[in-house]
Amino acid sequence: RLIASDQSGNIYLYNLKGENLEGWQPLKTDGRLVDEVKHVRVAAKDMLIAVEENGTIQVRNRRGESYDNFPLKLNKKIISNVLIQKGKSLENSFISVLTEDLTLYKISMEGKFNDQQLDTTSTLCHELKGGGWLLAKKENKGINVIDGDGDNKAFLPVAASPTFYQ
Secondary structure (H helix, E strand, O other), rough: OEEOOOOOOOOEEEEEOOOOOOOOHHHHOOOOEOOOOOEEOOOOEHHHHHEEEOOOOEEEEEOOOOOOOEHHHHHHHHOOOOOEEEEOOOOOOEEEEEEOOOEEEEEEEEEEEEEEEOOOOOOEEOOOOOOOEEEEEEEEEEEEEEEEEOOOOEEEEOOOOOOOOO
8 A cells, every 4th residue: 555645635545556545535634744644553453643733633544534532633733743652552552743832742542642841942853763752851961861751761961052952
């Protein structure tokens, strides 16, 4: 299967012959997507995840049908890429996004979420190994690196200011 989206947020799903699949002719969203559509398989379920700039999070099956508790509307502009943490169950698999008011949302594939207000010294970063995310937070004498579970992973002493990281 091949999945594509256009600048308006329309999503298309094709088979290997280039034929548009049922439910995706196209699947229309309410706005532009912040990242490519993600595919994850959790608990024997295929999940296609599309996050719109306006804060709407879509989780669909291969037929284009929404999973329970989706779409989820945060009603805030998303400013980050979509980060996926795949677990062994829907409850332990997450979608993470950052909104323009610096609220970090961690949403389970069941549609439950928690949010954390960040300050202007925080940046959400992709983790190179494992495909998760890290939060880099500038503090008095360096940068504190926190993983997706909220655990401190490292403290990087940095004396000079300003500091740039990604």
